[in-house]
Amino acid sequence: MSASSSQFIDPEFKSSVFKKRHRVEELFDFEGCKVGRGTYGHVYKAKSKSSSDTREYALKQIEGRGLSPSACREIALLRELDHPNVLHMRRVFLSHADSKVWLLIDYAEHDLWHIIKYHRATKSPKRLNPPPPLMVKSLLHQILAGMDYLHCGWVLHRDLKPANILVMGEGAERGRVKIADMGFARLFNAPLKPLADLDPVVVTFWYRAPELLLGARHYTKAIDIWAIGCIFAELLTAEPIFHCRQEDIKTSTPYHKDQLERIFSVMGFPQAVPCL
Numbered sequence: 001m002s003a004s005s006s007q008f009i010d011p012e013f014k015s016s017v018f019k020k021r022h023r024v025e026e027l028f029d030f031e032g033c034k035v036g037r038g039t040y041g042h043v044y045k046a047k048s049k050s051s052s053d054t055r056e057y058a059l060k061q062i063e064g065r066g067l068s069p070s071a072c073r074e075i076a077l078l079r080e081l082d083h084p085n086v087l088h089m090r091r092v093f094l095s096h097a098d099s100k101v102w103l104l105i106d107y108a109e110h111d112l113w114h115i116i117k118y119h120r121a122t123k124s125p126k127r128l129n130p131p132p133p134l135m136v137k138s139l140l141h142q143i144l145a146g147m148d149y150l151h152c153g154w155v156l157h158r159d160l161k162p163a164n165i166l167v168m169g170e171g172a173e174r175g176r177v178k179i180a181d182m183g184f185a186r187l188f189n190a191p192l193k194p195l196a197d198l199d200p201v202v203v204t205f206w207y208r209a210p211e212l213l214l215g216a217r218h219y220t221k222a223i224d225i226w227a228i229g230c231i232f233a234e235l236l237t238a239e240p241i242f243h244c245r246q247e248d249i250k251t252s253t254p255y256h257k258d259q260l261e262r263i264f265s266v267m268g269f270p271q272a273v274p275c276l
Helices: 011-020 069-080 112-121 133-152 222-237 257-267
Strands: 034-037 041-048 056-062 089-095 100-106 165-167 177-179
Touching: 069 089, 069 100, 112 165, 112 222, 133 165, 133 177, 133 222
Parallel strands: none
Antiparallel strands: 034 041, 041 056, 056 100, 089 100, 165 177
């Protein structure tokens, strides 16, 4: 709304709306409780100032000032999503004083990156120490359940990696997987529309499907399934299956010769299918 048109707003209505608007600092304690940094912002552990609410929450502060297109897309998607294995957004706070946006979400004590890192640190040169088989089975089942929900709703995640797979700790949801970080998520259609023009680079390199590395303009939910396969292999071995040095990687292009060679060295070269 422009400044010239705002003068026509009823002052009483404007005052009532302002009184109902809560600042995040008024409702939650989170100072000095920074627990991580995501693709698009900082994450803080928060507790409600209300004595009746004993739950722990996470507050994600969106990077930059105001609402970027990626933040709007993430908020719009999270408002519509409702599944036990997808991170739940409870509320959005707008701070007019410093033009900051805060997302109130569920707090998860663990993520797969730290779980895999722990098992990698405890293995010896002669003995692997992967997570227990039943634990791997449970984690994979929940990841697939969450992704099936997203794909049935025509949503591509496009940034699946261990750091974006959260695991709840103590409490009623202990062991529950939460797929997080929807900053790269996009709606897709049938027939497919090209997404490469808007986002030429998606998915972290070690989990990027070959068609993305080769610059495909049209891609499907198969890119998410490829990433899940990479995560599954990493859970079994405690090492990234397609690990590749990334010092010289240019983030502005999806292609990377060494990454493709690493995939081919593990999986073998694609075989041509004869035409019938």
